Amino acid sequence: MDEQTIALVTGANKGIGYEIAAGLGARGWKVGVGARDDEQRADAVAKLQAAGVDAFGVPLDVTDDASVAAAAALVEEQAGGLDVLVNNAGITGGAPQTPATVDPATVLRVVDTNVVGVIRVTNALLPLLRRSASPRIVNVSSSVGSLTRQTTPGAETGPISGAYSPSKTFLNAVTVQYAKELADTPVLVNAGCPGFCATDLNGFRGHRTPAQGAAIALHLATLPDGGPSGGFFEDDGAVPW
Ligand SMILES: NC(=O)c1ccc[n+]([C@@H]2O[C@H](COP(=O)([O-])OP(=O)(O)OC[C@H]3O[C@@H](n4cnc5c(N)ncnc54)[C@H](OP(=O)(O)O)[C@@H]3O)[C@@H](O)[C@H]2O)c1
Secondary structure: OOOOOEEEEOOOOOHHHHHHHHHHHOOOOEEEEEEOOHHHHHHHHHHHHHOOOEEEEEEOOOOOHHHHHHHHHHHHHHHOOOOEEEEOOOOOOOOOEOOOOOOHHHHHHHHHHHHHHHHHHHHHHHHHHOOOOOOEEEEEOOHHHOHHHHOOOOOOOOOOEOOHHHHHHHHHHHHHHHHHHOOOOOOEEEEEOOOOEOOHHHOOOOOEOHHHHHHHHHHHHOOOOOOOOOOEEEOOEEOOO
């Protein structure tokens, strides 16, 4: 029998992250449910387990170095390794946040969660991922971080944003740099856009379901060896930078 694949999903207590955990779990994988709120994490783990998922809770605040280090230790202790990391946790920083009016503290908070948080978590888990035969890192980004779309008249770009959209552009850039550093390893690292999904993040205004949004992360988490790395994808294919 094949060894069980092990994944960790950040921000998996609700929304797209929960659906990514459910989707990976449905493949028979062991799934760490990264979440910072104890009650919400326990509820999500219980719901996933009731659906037959081999889920375990991982207390995790991506903005807190100690929390991230403890999460990495817990994953090793509970699962013995890690094959797939999905960096899903993210915040918008609220609205409005036009560049001319945004509070710099909001920009710092958004970048700390959406970008530095990904770096913190990735670097803490990389030692485990490097022991896997087919490691994958999926960064949940957004097409609003596409500079090409932001500068294409008529393209769907979301509201003008001094924090959230640039944080996803930054995340895409970081994804490329990881791919370059890890090019000679089996680690594949990619960014994926879930599309506009109805979640807490946007007051449930999205037109897609969180499960539909999870599909691109599930695809990138299950890429075959030799698959793409350093790319930015949505359901329809590559997203222009
Ligand atoms: N919804 C969309 O239309 C859309 C479109 C493009 C990209 N995305 C991206 O998809 C990802 C998931 O968003 P979502 O739409 O599912 O929103 P959501 O329902 O608000 O979920 C966000 C998740 O991130 C977690 N999180 C936030 N800050 C955290 C921190 N410091 N440490 C750990 N977890 C933290 C939240 O935990 P708490 O419950 O504790 O706050 C929650 O689990 C985000 O990266 C978002 O930018 C969403």
